[in-house]
Amino acid sequence: MATIDDYVSRIEGTCGAEKDVIVIFKYEKKDEAIAKILKRATVKNKIAGIILELTFQGQSFRVYSSGKAIFRSIKNREELNSILAGLLL
């Protein structure tokens, strides 16, 4: 049974007032992860072919074609895990 760890290499909190969270997908799984996210989330905007602005369960976030995603206003790790599970599993 797949888990979030199968797709995610690491999760980093940003420093700065924004308190964003950056999710870095495993290199070999990033294309699969992005494909799954595109199926489940709503694409709001596509910028320069690099940035995808998406929403999922009321949460807006951005995914970069390099295999990184940035989530804003995440309350805690449990909330992030729940969103990632919904997007990837």
Place this chain on the structure above:
Amino acid sequence: MLVSIMEHHSDIVPWEIISKIKGFKLKYSNVNDDGTLDYADFENKLCDKTKIACLSHVSNVTGGINDVKRIAKVAHDNGALMLVDGAQSVPHMPVDVRDLDVDFLAFSGHKMLGPTGIGVLYGKKEILEKMDPFQGGGEMIREVAYNRDKEHCGMVWNELPWKFEAGTPNISGAIGLGAAVDYLENIGMDKVLEHEKRLTKYTLERMEESSKVTIHGPRSISEKLGIIPFTVEGLSSHDVALFFDNYGIMLRSGYHCAQPLHQIFKLESSARLSFYVYNTETEIDRFLEVLKEIDQL
């Protein structure tokens, strides 16, 4: 104790901690709107009660160079010691501690092509001679003589620098840092400085053409080294960094361990471009190409 508000957290947090333990007052001097040191404020706050004045030689956020020689003189005139954070100056420019007449100067190995976990604290010999060790162990001691009658060990400290080097040191780190110093000295610190100044001037002139970019900190090339903090209209610094990351260009985003200075700038965070000996104009051109794409978003 007096420090500036532009300091890296590593030059604020330890003083905040120790001021609570020792019970001394820690004061902060202001900066100007462009992040440069407000010399008048620093000098006015230095008084005969000040024991130590502490200032970064070069800001890790703006690259602004502080005239630490000037501040050291005022500190000494008030009977204070001068401690300089040289983490951003020593790797990038010639630094002569005797000419600056500073009492202490610290820098890190990992910012100058050396290993992590090692750095240097220079101190004037006559001051270090008067100081007691901050840490006990092997090597820092010359004699530990047990007195049976008093049930006590009498101790004699070792000579400098061993007095401050308790226990088995980071030998491999020191050898690695020594190799980095030799490498940089072989290039010549004048040449390192000249290279970074050229790249900085080249980049600043072109970045200013961007309509969405705001550059923070001093602009004059005579006042700064190769660090350019900037923000892009409509994007967080983390988005900017991730955008460049897509092209294999690494920028730092966030507070850069200097939250108070970002509060002064009224910024939530900033993106920071920085250069070193290995960077080239071709790389800068690539950065500027990507910046143009951001401009068109």
